[in-house]
Amino acid sequence: MPRETMTPRERWLAVLTRKEPDRVPMDYWATPEASENLVRHLGCANLTEVFDRLHIDAVAHVGPQYIGPPPNDGEDIWGVRHRMIQYDTGVYSEAITHPLANYASVEEIDANYRWPSPDWWDFSMIPQQVAAAGERPIRGGGSEPFLQYCVLRGLEQAMVDLIESPEIVEYGLGKLFDLSYEMTARIYDQAPGQVMVTYIAEDMGSQESMLFSPAQVKRFLLPGMRRMIDLAHEAGAFVFHHSDGAIRPILPTMIEAGIDVLNPVQWRCKGMDREGLKRDFGHLVIFHGGVDNQYTLARGAVEEVEREVADNLRILGEGGGYMLAPCHNIQAVSPPANIVAMYETGYALGWT
Numbered sequence: 001m002p003r004e005t006m007t008p009r010e011r012w013l014a015v016l017t018r019k020e021p022d023r024v025p026m027d028y029w030a031t032p033e034a035s036e037n038l039v040r041h042l043g044c045a046n047l048t049e050v051f052d053r054l055h056i057d058a059v060a061h062v063g064p065q066y067i068g069p070p071p072n073d074g075e076d077i078w079g080v081r082h083r084m085i086q087y088d089t090g091v092y093s094e095a096i097t098h099p100l101a102n103y104a105s106v107e108e109i110d111a112n113y114r115w116p117s118p119d120w121w122d123f124s125m126i127p128q129q130v131a132a133a134g135e136r137p138i139r140g141g142g143s144e145p146f147l148q149y150c151v152l153r154g155l156e157q158a159m160v161d162l163i164e165s166p167e168i169v170e171y172g173l174g175k176l177f178d179l180s181y182e183m184t185a186r187i188y189d190q191a192p193g194q195v196m197v198t199y200i201a202e203d204m205g206s207q208e209s210m211l212f213s214p215a216q217v218k219r220f221l222l223p224g225m226r227r228m229i230d231l232a233h234e235a236g237a238f239v240f241h242h243s244d245g246a247i248r249p250i251l252p253t254m255i256e257a258g259i260d261v262l263n264p265v266q267w268r269c270k271g272m273d274r275e276g277l278k279r280d281f282g283h284l285v286i287f288h289g290g291v292d293n294q295y296t297l298a299r300g301a302v303e304e305v306e307r308e309v310a311d312n313l314r315i316l317g318e319g320g321g322y323m324l325a326p327c328h329n330i331q332a333v334s335p336p337a338n339i340v341a342m343y344e345t346g347y348a349l350g351w352t
Contacts (some may be wrong), residue, residue, distance in 0.1 A: 002351045007135035008057035012196060015286060015323060016238050016260065024317055024350035025057040026343055027288065027325035029264075033090035033332035034339070041336035054343035060133035062140040062191065064183065068120025077116055080151055089332035098154040106171045115175050118182040126190035139240070140191065141184030142199035143228050145176035146221065162216055169220050177224030181231060188235040197240040197261065198232040200225055205245025208270045217250055222257060229258040240288070244328065246270040248277070255284050264289035264327035265316070274315040287316045289327040291342055297326060297334045302341045309345040317350070324350065 005022045006014065014021035028051065030038070035047055044050050051058050071077050079099040084091050103109045130138060149172050150158040161169045188195060202221055204212055212221070232239050241259035243250075248271040251262070262285045267274045274290065290312045291297060296304055309324065316322040324346045330339060 009135050009137045011057055012137040020352050025323045026346050027323055028056045028058040029326055030330035034330045038336045038339055055347045059139045060136040062126050062129040062138055064121035064123040067122045095151045100152040101154045101157055106167055123186045123190050130191045130194045137196045138194055139197045140187045140195040143180035144201040145173050146202050148176055173220055193236050195237045198237045199240050200228045201242035203244045205247035209246050210249055226257050261286045261288050266327045268292055278316055282321055286321050288323040289325045290316055291326045293326050293328050297338050302337055305338045305341040306345045309342055310349055313349050
């Protein structure tokens with residue numbers, strides 16, 4: 001086995017700058033339940049030991065602490081109530097109230113709703129978080145406003161708004177982008193030049209097609225995303241763009257806007273075949289993810305996981321520009337043996 005010559009941070013930076021790393025970096029995304037299963041399976045004390053055991057180059061996240069007005073009982077800082085939903089292998093939090101759902105105009109929202117302020121967070125601990133990250137790459141700041149807009153308006157109403165109430169969409173996303181921008185800028189101020197990647201996201205695809213028209217992306221999302229992208233680049237950070245699903249039609253637009261990394265590469269979705277993505281966009285964007293989380297990790301045999309990792313390294317990793325990771329959070333239904341196989345195969349075959 002070759003010998004490692006880079007730290008996780010150096011390995012990420014090499015790929016991001018189109019230089020040759022000692023091996024392909026490997027990242028980790030999982031639900032708490034899946035992580036608990038993996039820690040137990042490997043007999044480790046915690047995830048840090050898992051990362052060391054499996055040679056995972058996981059990022060360290062930095063961010064502020066909330067110190068703002070206490071929310072009302074049972075609500076979060078946005079005025080949203082949640083309930084915990086049990087399913088076969090875990091639990092998740094679901095919004096059950098939508099504080100902007102019943103307003104019919106921008107004027108009503110402006111008069112009756114209090115938007116969170118960046119002053120509600122304390123950013124002073126970020127230098128300590130950076131120091132604690134050690135040799136790991138650092139991620140901080142970013143935006144995903146339409147996700148929060150859906151929580152505030154309700155998913156169905158949020159999608160209807162794109163057609164029937166575009167002025168409310170522009171107003172709401174403007175508020176959310178402004179908050180993300182100011183909070184991200186304050187993170188950069190606390191850690192100048194230390195944040196390597198900033199997460200600028202929006203889920204724009206389903207399994208079969210786009211969730212938004214190109215015109216809607218360009219009207220509602222792209223102006224704010226460009227502003228965030230420019231902020232990240234001015235701070236020396238790389239833009240990590242997450243968008244689930246069949247998003248090939250919008251990729252040229254997002255690449256032109258300045259994204260550096262594309263995640264999660266759900267290659268089983270329509271139009272997202274790995275060969276085509278690598279051929280058409282591999283010289284323009286870094287690929288992150290690509291290990292299928294719908295079938296392969298969740299239901300496939302160990303041999304299928306090993307084969308898929310080898311295929312990703314061969315296809316997406318040809319000539320560089322690839323970071324191995326699951327295509328979204330590993331779920332608790334995924335056997336720990338499959339997760340181990342993903343990283344052990346990546347470590348065995350990922351040397352450059």
